[in-house]
Amino acid sequence: MRAAGKARADIPCPKPNVKPPAGRPPRPVPPPDDPVARAVGGDALDTNGLAVPPGAPAPPAVTATTWLVADLDTGEVLGGCGPHVYQTPASVQKLLLTATVMPHLDPKQSIKVQESDLEIEPGSSAVGLVDGGTYPISALWLGLILNSGNDAANTLARLGGGSGGVPATVQAMNDEAKRLGALQTHAVTPSGLDGTGQFTSAYDLALIARVCFAIPDFRKYALTKVAEMPAQKKLKKGGFQFQNENRLIFNYPGALGGKTGFTKLARHSYVGGAQRDGRRLVVTLLGAENNPLKGWQQGAALLDWGFKLPKDASVGKLVEPASADATTESAENAPAAAPPAGKQEKAAAPQHGPSRTLTFVAAAAIALVLAATPLLLLLTQRRRHRVRRRPHYRPGPT
Template sequence: MAPARGAARPPGLVAARAAARPPGLVSARAADIPCPKPKVAPPADRPPAPVPPPDDPVGSAIGGDALATHGLVIPPGAKAPPAVTASTWMVADLDTGEVLGGCGPHVPRTPASVQKTLLAATVIDKLNPAQRITVTPSDLNIEPGSSAVGLIPGGTYSISTLWLGLMLNSGNDAANALARLAGGGGPDGVARTVAAMNATARRIGAYQTHAVTPSGLDGKGQFTSAYDLALIARVCFANADFRRFVRTPRARMPAQPKLKKPGFQFQNENKLIFNYPGALGGKTGFTKLARHSYVGAAQRNGRRLVVTLLGAEARPLRGWQQGAALLDWGFALPADASVGKLVSPQDLAPAPSPTPPPPAPPKAAATRTQSKPEPPQVLSVAAAASVALLLAGTPLLLLLTQRRRRRPKRTH
């Protein structure tokens, strides 16, 4: 979200918006270009979207001025992207950080379960996948009817099993258990992890993101943006465990003999990994308020692209199918196509202060009577004799040449 009124802006924020704009690209903010949309009537039971925070001119231009638009931004001469129902979306290169195009990339929207990627970006490095955890009743404190992987209070599970339940089956119960453990395991563990998630978002430049729940279940004031999701995805896909989890097609929840509960199998809800060549995985999301959201990545011809979308409907294409269509569009663009840049934490860090020169030694106090200058020091007899011996064997011309020779200029 935008910084609070009167609060100091994060270090480097103004510099981050000044990312190089590709030649010939004109910012679309002055007159937003409509994004291609299919002619589909919205569902009758769709509730009104939460009111987002007001536009932040500086935050909306992070990564380049051209990204500060509620409409379409694509490279000059690029083919029009496919029509999708997503309210906002973006395609970027995971490796180079180049933004290939988007629709309202910085416009805040409700995230739904793609927020679980922020949970992963925050704590996946802090939790040992082999560690085991006992589920508590509070871990199942989720919205009735929302997505759960089927954890049982009193059951014992490995952290890797919880990550699989989170990523494959979008388990909100798994999100609570992981957040509680990462936050210290106590009753305030979830709240502490949510605070850490928001700190992670600020650190990586995701300033339109504000988490209220670790799972993405709707909460007042909870928002993210397509641009922020790409920043978060870039952190996640740099982690080997995350890449392994999101590409897993199916997993098994272990039995709990002491509780007389059998095990069961669950599978990955992200159909991209089953249907898209080169799919690297991702995360789906849905709530009635957020509608469908999606983060997906794929590799083709040595390029790794990520697509993020928010506020989509499942007709005529499901969220992952809209993501696949946008990935196809991105892969068809030239490798040097760009409308902006994914910033890095280094881009946002304040510039180091120059090292001040050492203080000059204090001047001696002036005296009324000026002391006589000391006579020049005379070489000792032995030193003078040594110099005389050296000079005797050195031609005078060589001495003059070396004395007059200029020092060569340094090359860089």
């Protein structure tokens, strides 16, 4: 709900006249609204209803409960519907996993899949990894982004967490969300499969997507239409092809890719990007039904709407990530990640923070300086205080 003292009435978002499907689970109870989180990006975004620039044409009627359209390059928010309303993410949460782990893993490195990597919800989306199979990390990313493989998500999260495994990566995902200013995002699973207390918002998803679209490997994977999973000869398992489930890249001129998502609880979610006339826009939507338009089609309609707006149209801003100092401080406070076991995985371990040797040397140097200059300690404390801030669709979950 809007913070106390705000009397502005919410403008209803355009919706198609369709009935929700029978048997849809009740929406999870969200956390209490935080006025600080609701105001991130601008006061106009603090609404459960529609936020569009004055004089803008009405956006298309979509079944998405919440959505947002923003400029990937300038960060200007062109419009939204309940941009800060809590929603469950489904597999678009894999974008947060991507933003957190992709920069730290060598895509050319080969790793071995473990039995625990294949422990996913029965009937949920899997790309078909096999226990004991050896795959390049690039194939795991393709399986994650194209096919929404929860087995790939588990494997990448295990690698990303080093000795801490999946739990360490989930913690790192939550730390990354805070760094980006995605204050309404809390990850419980790396794949986006439902977990108690797992939430995000359309605004937060745009922050996360903006980071992903800035990674060259992600842009390459997201535009890949067909990929090959290598054969596992020692296990007598043949290779196979799989296709990108994001239909935007097959049907929308200028598409940049994105991510689809669905669970019975979260319903359909979608993130998509496109470029036109020198502009790159991103759309995020949550809590949608697949009728009369599928999730990617709703995203395409909202992108069309956004491209029609003037380049200076804005109702808010995608905030920039926290400063490097705050990021370093968070990394130093996080558990150190040890390289995964096994010779093949030696180069796959991420560096979540500085090495132990460098940390020790730096700490010793800082201690000497601080001991000699008390005033520097006071200035450093004040500075640190200032920078701290508070997934074609499958019938099963993806």
